Amino acid sequence: MDIAGDIKRTFKEGSVLTRLIYINIGVFLLLKIIGVFFLLSGHNMRVYDWLSVPSVTEVLAQRPWTPITYMFLHQGFIHLLFNMLGLYWFGQLFLYHFEGDKMLGVYLMGGLWGAFLFILAYNVFPAFESIRVPMLGASASIFAILVAVAFYDPNREIHLFFIGGIPLKYVAAFYVLLSVIGISSTNAGGNIAHLGGAFWGWFYIYQLRKGKDMGAGLVNLVNKIGEFLGGLFKHKSKMKVTYRKPPRDDHEYNRQKHKQQDEINRILDKIAKSGYESLSKKEKELLFKQGKK
Incomplete structure (x- = not known):
């Protein structure tokens, strides 16, 4: 058995989606294993402190990486389990409409907005003036994905135990309302971060409908970093062969067809508003290929 x-x-x-889940689980297991060695050596492990996003701006200035690292960090198994279940369920719905790069952008930017709102709230509101707490977890990013897909496809029904079919917009509204109420609980910071992620999910789709992918810049940066790191450990071939993989199953096939039809509809709307000459070369080629089918 070659598990690795x-x-x-x-x-x-x-x-x-698969990679995000693997990264979250991998980070969790790695830190737990490191924690065992710290325990056996009789020392306290401060790794979580160095990776969680702090509420104090002076500490944040010393750990500027934490608004990224915190969104892949979970201290308890139950915390990890529920977050990964939510990421899988809502991530599947998101990928039905959009490609993976958009999901990565929503995940990362949703997490950053969650961290931003958390830090802002703890340095503005008097209720948090004497409280110094760190924050960790992927829930702000998951809220961004949930609200994004709910805003894009609000009437899509999902089936819940004991309730049955319910439109996705009500599920998103319920979780957002819970987070607002939860600010008065012991996890005020986490619930505030949820709202930051939810805002980004809404804002992202709002801008995407205007033709602006607000997460593309960050995704391109991440891809370039990944290519650079991959190049350090892998010999580059002079010949590059690319090919398109066929859809793996009916769900993937339907998702690709749905995505293609949405793009055609967008191009037709653009022609109706601004005329054929307003189309880019790529849009004209896509429309031409579609007309030959």
């Missing part, structure tokens, strides 16, 4: 090989293969061939 299977994990490497599924990570490499899997979707962005």
Whole structure:
């Protein structure tokens, strides 16, 4: 049984959703194993302190990486389990409409907005004046994905235990309302971060409908960093062969067809508003190919 090989293969061939789940689980297991060695040596492990986003701006200035690292960090198994279940459920819905790069952008920017609102609230509101707490977890990013897909496809029904079918917009509204109420609980910072992620999910789709992908810049940066790091450990071939993989199943096929039809509809709307000459070269080529089918 080549478990490591299977994990490497599924990570490499899997979707962005699969990779995000693997990274979160991998970070959790790695830190727990490191924690065992710290425990046996009789020392306290401060790794979580160095990776969680702090509420104090002076500490944040010393740890500027934390608004990124905190969104892949979970201290307890139950925390990890529920976040990964939410990421999987809502991530699947998101990928039905959009490609993986957009999901990565929403995840990362949603987490950053969650961290921003958390830090802002703890340095503005008098209720948090004497409280110094760090924050960790992927929930702000998951809220961004949930609200984004709910705003894009609000009437899509999902089935819940004991309730049955319910439109996605009500699920998103329920979780956002819980987070607002939860600010008065012991996890005020986490609930505030949820609202930051939710805002980004709404704002992202709002801008995307105007033709602006507000997460593309960050995703391009991440891809370039990944290519650079990959190049350090992998010999580059002079010949590059690219090919398009066929859809793996009916769900993937339907998702691709749905995405293609949405793009055609967008181009037709653009022609109706601004005329054929307003189309880019790529849009004209896509419309031409579609007309030959």
